[in-house]
Amino acid sequence: MPLMKSWVESANTPETDFPLNNLPYGSFRTEDGEAHCGVAIGDMILDVTALEEDGLLMASDEEDEVFFFGDWTEFMGLGPDVWAAFRAKITKLLSAENGDAPELVSYLVPQVGTEMLMPFSVSEYTDFYAGKNHAVNVGTMFRGPENALPPNWLSIPIGYNGRASSVVVSGTDVRRPWGQLKGPNDDLPRFAPCARFDLELEMGAIVGTPSEGMVSVQEADDMIFGYVLLNDWSARDIQAWEYQPLGPFQAKATATSVSPWIVTKAALEGFRTSTPDRERELLPYLQEPGPMLYDIELAVTLAPEGKDATTIARTNYNEMYYSAAQQLCHHTTSGCAMNTGDLLGSGTISGPEKENRGSLLELSWGGKEPLTLDTGETRSFLEDGDTLTLTGHAQGDGFRIGFGSCTGTILPAGENKHA
Amino acid sequence: MPLMKSWVESANTPETDFPLNNLPYGSFRTEDGEAHCGVAIGDMILDVTALEEDGLLMASDEEDEVFFFGDWTEFMGLGPDVWAAFRAKITKLLSAENGDAPELVSYLVPQVGTEMLMPFSVSEYTDFYAGKNHAVNVGTMFRGPENALPPNWLSIPIGYNGRASSVVVSGTDVRRPWGQLKGPNDDLPRFAPCARFDLELEMGAIVGTPSEGMVSVQEADDMIFGYVLLNDWSARDIQAWEYQPLGPFQAKATATSVSPWIVTKAALEGFRTSTPDRERELLPYLQEPGPMLYDIELAVTLAPEGKDATTIARTNYNEMYYSAAQQLCHHTTSGCAMNTGDLLGSGTISGPEKENRGSLLELSWGGKEPLTLDTGETRSFLEDGDTLTLTGHAQGDGFRIGFGSCTGTILPAGENKHA
Structure with a gap:
């Protein structure tokens, strides 16, 4: 499929993230201070809530006021047929074949200077550990190369429940957490600010259609509404002391940032790719009937306060060992109900080489090999004032x-106040 | 404080769970099939939603339609002053000093035969591991008596995020889950029904007032709206294979049952008791300014299908090493926001003796010492048709x-369908 042309000229370049082929869904604050739903097109936002109010664009023939509160959650729950029909309507509205569409120009808002909001209400948040390079790297640091992968890793998309209240939209500042820390040579823990605060470069999959009981991998793929970039901020020193035997808890509860635009499965359809060959055959319930991963190039930059950004890693979503569909399927094996707005973090996406590693823990090898930035500064873990930016396409x-x-x-x- | 007398005669016996001193909050289905809020009094339910509709009992002077949807969540978010004033109003309405109150009789519904519903919307669910006898028992089985308690256990109320969508009200059937199982002598896992399905006898604390940023133990105690009984159904064989390194996931996602009546902190005020003496001094932020645990006698019975129930354990909430207030405080250390409707499971409450153990894992010592029921049958883990019942007062x-x-x-x- 080539570039599809829009009458919004900025959408017709090879460099824009948001051509007519994309049409991702976000929420933004209007000049009046209200939350509105919008669709990104080039460097503009089409105001979906205003179009609905004026009767020019409805979520479906049966529903009204779906976008009234400026949140996509209700729409996400309407299911694949509504998603497809609505996408077709917006595509038609914004297509160059629609002429200049002067009646729509007043519904365009510039992206620059517009505050983006959380585009959906996170029902529950689950984070996985399904990137093999990441798991091998972390396992090698903590348990040595012989025991790098836990015995279950090749059989299960390992996941744990995260904290939905921690999920914030891109642009939200992240305050360094306090927590219990215990050095390897300390007898007792102390309560102090985290000294090993880190990022994790991930993708997030968003559940649209709810389920009860177990679903197949294909049904799970059908349930997914779309994808976002996700940074699972991690306090490594808090995690090291707290995580045995029941897993990470406060180490992962400070913040989880997501990109503001939900890129739909429909937009990504042409970029499907398969998970890798298996050294251990998967149990039948986890086997994919087709390619359910995506070829998405990812990068992360770090900018010290007031300084230029350095690209610290480049990787690709196709490095995952398990797809979001496999993760979601496994999530339902116990009979666990899934709901509209459930968010699934992929796990850290590291590639095979050092420059492909999606966390500072791996990039600095646990702090032993500090990273040198283009500014000449070094980083083992994050410092106050650092700005981290994930991008992907x-x-x-x-x-x-x-x-x-x-x-x-x-x-x-x-x-x-409490220590 | 002695028994307070009500004009509802069944509330005036020493045996009732629901005297005027209690007044717990629940939700029930009316004859018309609607969800209504109610207060238990003796063997009756006072229909709070109907009283609000008729203007006879308002949540506060500022709020109306708080109980319209038959759910206590909105009320829980109104805060301690509203909780106290509302409790005072209901106490007055139902007091024997109010005479026979004939105008209220039509708002009473018998508990027998009435379907109870979830009394609040679970925002997120966190389960702890904060009973010392349970942790020592489980640790001894898995790691031996020398290493029974993890090194962090005496410093941290260990917790993990559970799955809110798994929480169901008492009376909901629980279907035995499927999952990945791997025996100690198996090379590879298989996908099969859980063979070691278990209960966990716990208390649940419900957050009323939300918070952002870290709160003190006292502030945490103030945020708690009330308590319920909680059975954290657990698939021991699924857990054994999946839980390293990130903790329990599908093993805990089948169901978590809660009792239908939220007993308020106000009703429990006279039963406060302190957590035990510490063998390791707690960090200052976790120290309690006063008694925040409660003396609540607990029991669990097991009835095989069509047969009489056997009491399999008796214990007391005062066996906990950490109070819900300490758990909630620790939950916020990272800056994690807490919301109205967050549910905190205490962790399994086992007492010091064998007959005080709150799970079959402990009662049957990992299946090595099957329990004999009064019916003559034995149990290592749960069998299909078994009915488990927790009670407490x-x-x-x-x-x-x-x-x-x-x-x-x-x-x-x-x-x-998928194996």
Whole structure:
């Protein structure tokens, strides 16, 4: 498929994240301070809530006021037929074949200077550990190369429940957490600000259609509404002391940032790719009937306060060992009900080489090999004032399906009133 | 405080769970099929939604339609002053000093035969591991008596995020889950119904007032709206294979049953008790400014299908090493926001003796010492058709603050369409 032309000229370049082929869904604050639903097109946002109010664009023939509150959650619950019909309507509205569409120009808002909001209400958040390079790297550091992968890793998309209340939209500052820390040579823990605060470069899959009981991998893929970039901020020192025997808890509860534009499965359809060959055959319930991973190029930059950004890693979503569909299927094996707005983090996406590693833990090898930035500064873990930015796109023939960016700046730890 | 007298005669006995001193909050289905809020009094339910509709009982002077949807969540978010004023109003309405109150009789519904519903919307669910006898028992089985307690256990109320969508009200059947199982002598896992399905006897604390940023133990205690009985159904064989390194996931996602009546902190005030002396001093932020645990007698019965129930364990909430207030405080250390409707499971409450153990894992010592029921049958883990019932009450002088019961019956595993 080539670049599809829009009457919004900025959407017709090979560099834009948001050509007519993409049409991702976000929420933004209007000049009046209201939350509205919008669709990104080039460097503009089409105001979907205003179009609905004026009767020019409805979520479906049966539903009204779906976009009234400026949140996509209700729409996500309407299911694949509504998603497809609505996407067709917007495509038609914004297509160059629709002429100049002067009646629509007043519904366009510039992206620059517009505040983006969380595009959906996170029902529950699950984070996985399904990137093999990441698991091998972390396992090698902690348990040595012989025991790098836990015995279950090749059989199960390992996941744990995260904290939905921690999920924030890109642009939200992230305050360095306090927590219990215990050095390897300390007898007892102390309560102090995290000294090994880190990022994790991930993709997030968003559940649209709810389920009860177990679903197949194909049904799971059908349930997914779309994808976002996701940064699972991680306090490594808190995690090291707390995580045995029941897993990470406060180490992962400070913040999880997501990019503001939900890129739909429909937009990514042409970029499907398969998970890798297996060294251990998967149990039948986890086997994929077709390609359910995506070829999405990813990068992360780090900018110290007031300084230029350095690209610290480049990787690709196709490095995952398990797809989001496999993760979602496994999530339902116990009979666990899934709901509209459930968010699934892929796990850290590291590639095979050092420059492909999606966390500072791996990039600095646990702090032993600090990273040198283009500014000359070094980093083992994040410092106050650092701004981290994730970007990603699927590269088409003369166009991109882009995700925009997922950014956050580290604020110093607050005063502790309770220590 | 003695038994307070109500004009509802069944509330005036020493045996009732629901005297005027208690007044727990629940939701029930009316004859018309609607969900209504209610307050338990003796063997009756006072229909709070109907009273609000008729203008006879308002949540506060500022709010109306708080109970319209038959759910207590909105009320829980109104805060301690509203909670106290509302409790005072209901106490007055139902007091014997109010005479026979003939105008209120039509708002009473018998508990017998009335379907109870989830009394609140679970925002997120966190389960802890904060009972020392349970942790020592489980640790001894898995790691030996020398290493029974993980090194962090005496410093941290260990917790993990559970799955809110798994929480169901007492009376909901629980279907035996499928999952990945791997025996100690097997090379590879298989996908099969859980063979070691278990209960966990716990208390649940419900967050009323939301928070952002870290709160103190006292502030955490103030945020708690009330308590329920909680059975954290657990698939031991699924857990054994999946839980390293990121903790329990599908093993805990089948169901978590809660009792239908939320017993308020106000009703339990006279039964506060302190957590035990510490063998390791807690970090200052976790130290309690006063007693924040409660003296609540607990029991669990097991009834095989069509047979009489056997009491398999008796214990007390005062066996906990960490209070819900300490758990909630720790939950916020990272800056994690807490919301109205967050549910915190205490962790399994086992006492010091064998007959005080709150799970079959402990009672049968991992299946090595099957339990003999009064019917002559034995149990290592749960069998299809078994009905488990938790009960609990605080014993006052001539009255009880009771929790009613938390019950669930095991259904056989479903057919697996995907294996």
